[in-house]
Amino acid sequence: KQEVTQIPAALSVPEGENLVLNCSFTDSAIYNLQWFRQDPGKGLTSLLLIQSSQREQTSGRLNASLDKSSGRSTLYIAASQPGDSATYLCAVPQGGSEKLVFGKGTKLTVNP
Amino acid sequence: DTAVSQTPKYLVTQMGNDKSIKCEQNLGHDTMYWYKQDSKKFLKIMFSYNNKELIINETVPNRFSPKSPDKAHLNLHINSLELGDSAVYFCASSQEVGQGLNYGYTFGSGTRLTVV
Numbered sequence: 372k373q374e375v376t377q378i379p380a381a382l383s384v385p386e387g388e389n390l391v392l393n394c395s396f397t398d399s400a401i402y403n404l405q406w407f408r409q410d411p412g413k414g415l416t417s418l419l420l421i422q423s424s425q426r427e428q429t430s431g432r433l434n435a436s437l438d439k440s441s442g443r444s445t446l447y448i449a450a451s452q453p454g455d456s457a458t459y460l461c462a463v464p465q466g467g468s469e470k471l472v473f474g475k476g477t478k479l480t481v482n483p
Numbered sequence: 484d485t486a487v488s489q490t491p492k493y494l495v496t497q498m499g500n501d502k503s504i505k506c507e508q509n510l511g512h513d514t515m516y517w518y519k520q521d522s523k524k525f526l527k528i529m530f531s532y533n534n535k536e537l538i539i540n541e542t543v544p545n546r547f548s549p550k551s552p553d554k555a556h557l558n559l560h561i562n563s564l565e566l567g568d569s570a571v572y573f574c575a576s577s578q579e580v581g582q583g584l585n586y587g588y589t590f591g592s593g594t595r596l597t598v599v
Contacts, residue, residue: 469539
């Protein structure tokens with residue numbers, strides 16, 4: 372059974388800092404890994420999707436890496452801004468299914 | 484143009500009532516899902532449909548019944564609502580491109596259900 376863990380659970384940083392969010396998963400036989408952002412009271416916004424054959428994906432100030440063999444992914448946010456404040460969720464499919472398993476998220480607060 | 488849209492956004496109802504949540508996606512995806520986010524913000528899958536066929540059914544009370552009239556729509560009907568059903572329900576869709584690969588999941592904005 373796939374389990375996803377995200378560390379830290381919460382993070383507070385001053386504006387401008389670079390930061391790393393961590394995600395680990397127990398079953399390395401994944402097809403892809405997806406990072407989402409959730410703002411309070413809102414839905415999930417997809418940030419980055421990494422297929423199993425890829426090692427990283429970049430979008431603007433965000434960079435996500437994937438190390439399947441060790442069951443880890445990191446989301447790097449450069450030059451953080453207050454608008455980056457949200458909960459960041461990591462998710463992977465379970466086994467060969469379409470069932471997406473989520474971590475509990477990292478709540479990020481960027482202070483002006 | 485909203486990719487995955489859910490209605491209603493908010494739903495407040497009394498215990499024992501029956502209610503439905505509707506979901507539509509205009510992405511042409513084959514697979515649609517219902518996820519539940521509980522009070523601790525943890526997201527868990529409830530159901531998945533592929534081309535109108537149920538493929539995932541987690542341990543969900545049979546008071547919850549999904550219905551997919553076509554591959555662009557997946558509705559969730561809940562009978563005899565209980566206090567513990569209060570949560571945010573998210574619809575999502577994805578498109579498999581073969582050998583388990585897909586272009587990722589697209590989520591709707593959620594329906595906040597409050598049972599009083």
